[in-house]
Amino acid sequence: NAGVTQTPKFQVLKTGQSMTLQCAQDMNHEYMSWYRQDPGMGLRLIHYSVGAGITDQGEVPNGYNVSRSTTEDFPLRLLSAAPSQTSVYFCASSYQLAGGSNEQFFGPGTRLTVL
Amino acid sequence: AQSVAQPEDQVNVAEGNPLTVKCTYSVSGNPYLFWYVQYPNRGLQFLLKYITGDNLVKGSYGFEAEFNKSQTSFHLKKPSALVSDSALYFCAVRDKGYGNKLVFGAGTILRVKS
Numbered sequence: 745n746a747g748v749t750q751t752p753k754f755q756v757l758k759t760g761q762s763m764t765l766q767c768a769q770d771m772n773h774e775y776m777s778w779y780r781q782d783p784g785m786g787l788r789l790i791h792y793s794v795g796a797g798i799t800d801q802g803e804v805p806n807g808y809n810v811s812r813s814t815t816e817d818f819p820l821r822l823l824s825a826a827p828s829q830t831s832v833y834f835c836a837s838s839y840q841l842a843g844g845s846n847e848q849f850f851g852p853g854t855r856l857t858v859l
Numbered sequence: 860a861q862s863v864a865q866p867e868d869q870v871n872v873a874e875g876n877p878l879t880v881k882c883t884y885s886v887s888g889n890p891y892l893f894w895y896v897q898y899p900n901r902g903l904q905f906l907l908k909y910i911t912g913d914n915l916v917k918g919s920y921g922f923e924a925e926f927n928k929s930q931t932s933f934h935l936k937k938p939s940a941l942v943s944d945s946a947l948y949f950c951a952v953r954d955k956g957y958g959n960k961l962v963f964g965a966g967t968i969l970r971v972k973s
Contacts, residue, residue: 748902775959784868786949786963787903794958802960834902838959845891845910846959850902 746770748851750835756857757825765820765854767835774840776818777848780804780831787834793818794840825858832856861886863933863950865964872940874973880935882950882964891953892933893961894924898946906948909933920944940971 751766769776777792779802789802793812807829809821818837822829832855836848862885872878884890891910895903907918914926924935935948947966954960 777958777960779963784965786965787961788963789954789960792958792960800958836903840959845908845953847893847905847908848903848959848961850895850904852902853900 748835748837748849750833750851750854752854753852754855756859757822758859759825759827761825763822763825765822765833765835765856767818767820767851768816769818769835769837769849770816771837771849772815773837773849774815775846775848776812776835776837777802778808778810778818778820779834779836780829781834781853782831790820790833822856825856827858830856830858861890861952861954861962863892863952863962863964865948865950865967867967868965869968869970871970871972874942874971875939878937878940878944878969878971880948880950880967880969882933882935884931884933884950884952886952887955890933892924892926893951893953894918894922894933894935895949895951895963896946897949897966903949906935940969942971942973945969945971 778790779787791810793799835851838846838848893908894906909926950964951961
């Protein structure tokens, strides 16, 4: 059971480039989400999904796209990278019981630098 | 909007002493509260949660947290700190609306010195 996996671990981009951060989970979790972590700001929700084919925006969605074609995978796309997107990105998943009482499982993170 | 505050950027404690990491919350309705820990260069790990019931919640690695509704607090505690407890700790609250969304505090660095 690999849990939540993320690739790549590190990435350097130039301004304007695009890329996809990969996230996969093997726990059959309905709920998946992407956060970014910046110093002194905790984790902020970018996008989330409650099941295959269903996605929605979080607190800071601008500049990012997501899709959920399978239960296992939830890629995050940066459309045109900007220095403000330099951050550590975490993917998380959980069961989606009514009320949202389930703890989330986090991946190891992707450290992204945009020059 | 749901929110949590962690008033201390850093907490320093000697090994063997009790530790407390503070968290206060602001929610409408009944709160679902969580504590997570992040070790250097790692993802977050779940420690414990309060959903309902007993105000004292026990979690992983000997940690516990006390839910106090009148003070809107959910402080993380451990009776005897270990050097290996040194890490970044996040308090979080279940956000309103659809989905299992969380709102995180800014985090508190815990340093335990031997």
